[in-house]
Each structure stands twice: as structure tokens, then as C-alpha cells.
Amino acid sequence: MQGLNQDLPLLLSSILEHGATTFGDVAVVGRYAGEDMDYNYRRLEVRARQLASALRQQGYGPDRFVGSLAWNTHRHLELIYAATGIGTVLHTANPRLPPAQIAYAINFTGYRTLFIDPDTLVLAEQLAPQLETVRRYVMMAPPSTLPPTSLPELLSYEDLLADGAPGFAWPVLDERSACLLCFTSGTTGLPKGVLYSHRGTVLNALSTGGGNAWGLSADDAIIAIPGFFHCNGWAVPFFGPMYGARLVLPGRRTESAFLHRLIVEHGITVAPGVPTIFLDLLRHCRETEAGLGRLNRLFSGGTAPPLAMMEAYLRDYGVRTIHGWGMTETTSGVTMSFASRDLPADAALAAMRTQGKPMFGAAIRIADENGNVLPRDGVTPGHLQVRGHWSAAGYFRQPEVEAMTEDGWLQTGDVAKIDPDNTLHLVDRSKDVIKSGGEWISSQELETAAAAHPAVREAAVIAIPHPRWQERPLLIVATAGPVTEQELLAHLASLVPKWWLPDAVSFVEELPHGATGKLAKQVLRQWLAEGRLGVPPVVSATAQ
């Protein structure tokens, strides 16, 4: 039909173009490896165009891949836009993962060029012999700092960029083509790749930047704490130029004194991160009796933020916490808690405790073991499934992994309850929830309850097979002081239903953790099977 809307694709390059044209003077600040970069979106785009042009000259274009093993720096940001702007997919490898997992992901993807940082050089040298396809490394640093290396070919980013034309025009791409690739952290088995499309990534930034979530505007300044390799840095690389918010890139460093200085000096208004970062920052502020400048909200992801932390930020610093839920498979956030500025503190904290509501463009539901959709009654737990423009439809080159329901919803592997108003409450990971007599016991809730005991340093709960109840909970604790099993069970009895009480308690020196700091429950299950926890690997029927 004639006269319809103009048909333009949703591309990452259009975000940068918008930023450069409309917010050209807005500051982009990089602090990394002793190099202070103070520039803006106009200059960022010129350099991204130039790098894109250079990559094109090297033969890069649609359906090709490049990789990065790098922190949140201005060059890494340029690379995101340069590579994706010509249709090449950027795999942002996570330098914090075990080297074998990094090598696996790079080899699985298969590309020739890997962009590295001065302080991922040693890691790259260590990885290089295992990397089957990488032939060339590009050091994202000024040319003068190019060091001697065992790498086969090491180029300077600035030399490469200098070959490109600053007036290079962004090509028109298919918005459904891939732009970025992240891998899951592989706590169970090998990492799996999640490929993001231009369309999904743009819609994610557009929707989650809105008023019920990040609430961004040109009045904001964001500090990019989550690594770009982690869910695309939670969309921060796109929020900046899309909304005209100032962007501060802290490089590798996450220690609180450094972050605090950047937050105050650059008038940061919103800081995203995991609770650990915010707990450190809070401690720093208390110890130094320092304020937080213009900071008015945290965006907390990764795991549920402690209530006491959110309360302290709100009451002592006027900083609200936006609590989001998402995973590698959902680009960044799916649901976000919205605590209106007009809400009194208690009501705001109650809202912040939940995982919030889905943004427009995303949907959530829960289902039972047989895939029947369960009611949103705030009580019934079920397997969480998501649908939306920025959720994955499967894993990268792994069609054999069944991620989707028959009617097109992604299975998240989480167990959750949903309120009638579509507010999400995460209960547990599906594989960690304890199925006892047809009901579910949340290992996470038990762990939180156990950890509230002053003598408990850290707690884990796993299932023990049980002939009658199918599974029963086993509590495993690393202690901070003397405590008996009886004392712990009495403590728990005041916090959880009686039938949730663990059948046994095992005391260990240290709990095992994975590469990203999460509890490694699969190791605990192995310890249980090997009899190393001091309890039999199966509860005998007669014990009940």
C-alpha cells in the first residue's frame, strides 16, 4: 500500500550516528592503563568510522567474526561500533573466565583477529598456542606502548585505525543480522554462545532505557561497570549515544576508591553493577564519610541485592536501586523493578526486593514440569519462560540444545513466582530447587536463611535423593564461629516452613566457587557422591 512509513533498519550504527549528530559534544571519558581519554560522541563516531573503514579494507564485512579480550575502554567501545557497523560480529570474550573456557569459545566461533588490552596480553600469550584460528592480535593501546611479545603477529590498534577513512559511510545492513556474541559462563559444562541481532539489541536499549526501568535522559551520566563481555555491558554502550548520557569507562578496575572518585568527579547519576561492587562502595563511603555526588540510582543485576544494602543507599544517600533480572540468553534485562520517586521509602524497598516487571517487548510466564502454563497468583512456583525481541531463540551453532518450548518461549532454567500484576519473584535455579513430595523447596531461600545466622560464613543447599520424598535438602556450611547442627536447625525453624528443614547439616572449611564467583553446586554434588560431606549420598527410607 502506498504511503506507508519509511523503511529503515534498526542498526547499532544508527545509535552512534544519532549520538554523534544530536549529542556530539557530550563527554565520553576513558580511564585505563594510565591513559586519560576525554572526548565525545562526535569524535567517537569519527574514530569508529575510521576503524570500520580499515576493517573493511582488511576484508571484514557481513557474516565475519572478530574477537576481543578486553575491558571497558574507549577503544573497545569504538570496536563494538566499528565491527558491528560493517556487519561483522564481535565476540567479546570474558578475560575473567578460565583460560580453557576462553579458548573453547574462540575456537568454537573461529576467527582470525583478536583485539587485546595491555593487561590481557599475558593471558593472550598463554592462550595463543591453543587458539586454532587466530593469526593476528591487535593491541588496543597507543602505538608507542607496543611491547615485545611471543604472539605471532601483534598490530597496533592506532596504526590499524590510521589506515581507515574517517568519512566512511555506515552501510545499510539487515537488522536481523547478528552483531555481538557472548558466551554463558558455563557453570555446567562448556560455555554456550548467544548471538544478538541488531534489531534485538536496539529494541532492548530503547525499551529498557525507558521510564519504568533505567529512566535515561540527556541529564544522566553512566559509569560502565559491567564488562562489555557480560550481556553487552548491560546495554550501556548503546544507552550513552541513544539518550545523550555521558559515559565513563573505568577500564578494568572495580575497586571502590577508584569507582567512587569517578562517580563524584564526573557527576555520575546511574551506576550499574553486581551487589558485591555496591557493598564495597557503601563500605568505602561509610569509612571515608564521603557522599556520592549526583548519583541517584543503582542498577543491580547478576543476583538479588541484599535488602539492607538497598535500604542504606536509599536512606543515607537518596540512591534508589533498580533491581533487574536477565541472563546472557536475554541480551540484558527482561524485568526491572520500578520504585517511583514518589513512593515512600518502605514501599520503594518492597518494590525493589522483587525482580520487577517485564519491559514492553518482553514477556514472562511460568509452567509446570509438563509445560502447562501456571497462574500468576504470586504463590505457585514454576519454571520461568521468556519471550521477546531480545531473548534468544536458541544457542549459537548448537541446534541440538533444546532451549525453546514448542510455542516459542525460551526456557530460562529458573524457578519463579509471578504476581497478578506480572511482578517476578525468582525462587531458585530449576536444577537447584529441591523437589520434595511433589512440592518445591527453594535452595536459595534456605541458603539466605542459614546465612543470617552469625556463625555462618557461607551456606549452600543441595538435594539428597530420598526414596519416599524424592529429594530432601542438605545444608552445607562454612562457619565463622562455633555452632551446632541443632542450633542451626532451630535458627532455620524460625524462618522457613517446618517441612523445608534440612535432613542433615554438613560442615566444611570452604565452599567451592566457579570462575564468576558463584557457588559451584555441581562440585558439592560430587563431594556428596564421594562421601566427602560426612553424610550418606542417599537418605535411607528408614531414617524418616
Added chain:
Amino acid sequence: MQGLNQDLPLLLSSILEHGATTFGDVAVVGRYAGEDMDYNYRRLEVRARQLASALRQQGYGPDRFVGSLAWNTHRHLELIYAATGIGTVLHTANPRLPPAQIAYAINFTGYRTLFIDPDTLVLAEQLAPQLETVRRYVMMAPPSTLPPTSLPELLSYEDLLADGAPGFAWPVLDERSACLLCFTSGTTGLPKGVLYSHRGTVLNALSTGGGNAWGLSADDAIIAIPGFFHCNGWAVPFFGPMYGARLVLPGRRTESAFLHRLIVEHGITVAPGVPTIFLDLLRHCRETEAGLGRLNRLFSGGTAPPLAMMEAYLRDYGVRTIHGWGMTETTSGVTMSFASRDLPADAALAAMRTQGKPMFGAAIRIADENGNVLPRDGVTPGHLQVRGHWSAAGYFRQPEVEAMTEDGWLQTGDVAKIDPDNTLHLVDRSKDVIKSGGEWISSQELETAAAAHPAVREAAVIAIPHPRWQERPLLIVATAGPVTEQELLAHLASLVPKWWLPDAVSFVEELPHGATGKLAKQVLRQWLAEGRLGVPPVVSATAQ
């Protein structure tokens, strides 16, 4: 490539579905024709599904059209979602246009069913003999109010809806298919149709609802003042369920006492409208010494809002004005002024005076007569062109109208300047700007300057052909008191460059206006040609 994002279309029905699921209890309030409707998004969606099902039973589906001649009521809102949700295009005819123009638009589109309101019945009866395709009228009122009528077939909306199934499932449509059709007001010649796609309409609401423009969240309550027939009611029907904002539908009435009562009673936070509405409301508040409740921002469109008005709202009521620019051809807003809450009043007012910046997804540029793109220097005026997801690519069934540049930008017919930071300043309509010696004189600026004289009730400036300068300005005034040509020119000389001063001043009783209240300059040009303005239709060369 495997593992990409889920591929779901951007549809209006997904906005309503999101609202019903996530903000089901949020209030939707209708006040029209003595019927008080107080319901919510959950109920709205049930009724919209039911109506959609009934329309499907009647054979409606993709590529079909229906029409409405109606005000902003809850049934009209249901109809928007019901029709578009099954792929049928809703033509929202403007009851305020001259009957001949309404009939032309309906006949040009050609459909069988027209939805009307109790108080558009008389108009519909008047139009009916001229409507070539309409065979059935549906009265959007409770069944009991169906009146005797000369219309061939008059159905009750509620009877129609009752035939539908409330559990009807929204079909998956092509997001590039059309959903809504508005016509330009046809100040020059016949109205032209602009067809909006689902994709463009969703992206428009998603982007312009963001923090640099409307800044919407579940904390807001919006009063839907602009008619749905006018640029889709400025996206308000979509903002409500997308952001979970409460929605108040005032029906036909726009008088300030009524609007004021709704604003205060329902805790309205944002009110869109034209300056006239806001001037009346301001006067009402001053006369009654009433406050504005929770209202904190106006969204002013249609024409530039007077500075004194914005200042009064800001200083006396703490209400900011968001000043937007858009046209029927651009769905709703393209640019919007963003005055941060942190800006001091003077800086905020300076920002509000401009037409603002384009939102992500829209782009602006200016060009000279030959189509050469001009610099964004804040000084050079040029023909404004726009590009973006929600701008038209041409007119409905009028391929002969050349609306686009060769490289795909829409020609707006406006003259504007653009600042280096992409801020838009409208100068004039292209057809009204006076081309004098290779330079441009803004008729609008001259009119504003003349209207500032206390003896001037209204002023218009048109071009007189000139043998040497090509064109020179003629000032035409309707006076409010005695004033001479010399006094007016002296007054202007203090406000505009000397070479802008009109070559002649003509005094008239009344200036002519079009259907939407705009100055009818084409009538003035005709009066000039006919010698009715007391000045020769061409300036003689010797006069200079």
C-alpha cells in the same frame, strides 16, 4: 545463523497485551456524553479482543478499512486496538474538518463501516448522502441510547461487541502492514492521506515516550486531549498501556473548567495539547485561584507555544512545557525540547523555546532550493527534511505527489535552522517564507513581531512579487485600536532587521482562517491578486 534473537513482530496488539498483563489494574477513565466509564487495561483488552472477534466474524481482516468519526472515548480506544489488532486499517476522520473534506477522505479510502459517536450522528446524517461506500454506521454508545435516524443502517457498538469472543487471540501480522490512516487538514487543496504501519507506530511510541521527550513511567497519568484523528492522538493511546500510565479520555470537551477538574481529580501528571488549550487553562487557574494537582508537564504541539505562557506555568505551577515538532506525515513528534528538571528556570525556558532535538529513530536536516544539504550552524535557514521509522515515505494512494528527496528524506514544507547540537528552530512554512534578494524573510517572525504591538489583534505577512528583489513582505493587520502604518513600521524596526521591514501595510476587518483555525494565507494571496488589500499586486521597480 543459529541462535539469534526471537523474531516477533512489532504490533499495536502487543502494546495492549503488555498493558493488560503488566498493568492490568491501572485505571482507564472515560468521560463522555453523560456516561462515566471507570475501568482498566485488563478490561480494555478483553473488550478489544471481543470487538476484534466480532469484526473478524463480519469478514474484516488484513488489507481492509473501517472508519471512525469520533472523539476520545473508551470505545474509540477499544476500536483502535480491535481493528488494527486484526490487520484492518482504521481511518480516524476528523469531525472538525469541513464536511466536504471529511466526505472526500472517506470516499477516497472507500470502506463500508463507519463508527460514530452520539454527537457526530447529526454530522454523519449530513454526510451520508455523499458517502459512496459506507453502508453501515455503528453508534459507539450503550444500546439503550440508539436514536431514530435517517442513516440507512445504524448498529449498536455494544450489540456488535457482544457477538465477539472475549478469549479471541490476536493474530500475528506483518509489522510493516498498515494500522491507522490520518488525513492532512488540507489547507492547500484536498486532504492527503498518511498511512501508518504497526512498526512505525510502535517505534514512535517507544522512542518518544523516553526520557528526553515525554519521559513516561507507571507513575504517570495522561489526559488524552488531542483527538485520535490528529496524528493518532499524539501516541497517547499507545503510551498508556506501554508504560502503564493511567489514561483519562475527556471525550469531545476541551473547555478549561472541565479539563481542570479531570486533571486534579485523576492526578494527571502530563497533559498534551495545543497552546490555545493551555492558555485557557492558565486563565482558568488564575481566575479561580486553583492549583494543578500533580500536573508537572505539558506537551505542547501544533504551533510554537508563547514564551509568557511557558514561563507562567513553570514559575507559578512548577509545570514544564515539552515543546515538540511533528506533522501528520511524521505520525507524531520528530523533535522535542528537553528541559532537564535540574536546569534553572531561565535555561529551561531557553530550551523550551526551541523545537528541540530529534528522538532516536528520527533524523533532521536542511537543504537549499537545489537540494544541497546545508550546515547545522544555527544561522542558515533551509528546507527541513526528515527521515525515520515513523516518517511517511509518500502519501496514501498518491504516488504522483513527490514527497521524498532522491536519497529518501521526506520534504516537510517547513523552513528551519538547525544548531550544531541538532536543535531545531522552525522559521516558517516554505510556501510562506519571503525570498528577498537571495535571502529569506520569515513571515512568522514578522507576524509575531507585529502582533506584539498593542493595537494589533492579528497579523499576517505574505509576499508581493518584486521585479528586483523577487519578493518583498506585505503586512496585513486586523486592529484592536487606532494605529498608523508608520507607527507599525517603527515598532517592527525595533524588533527585526531593517531589510525585513514590510514594503506596505494593509488594514482589514478580519483575517481569513481555515478549518483548523490556522491563517488562510492562500485567501490573502487571492485578495492581493484581486486588488482587495488596497495595494498593487506587484511592487513596481521604481518604488524601491
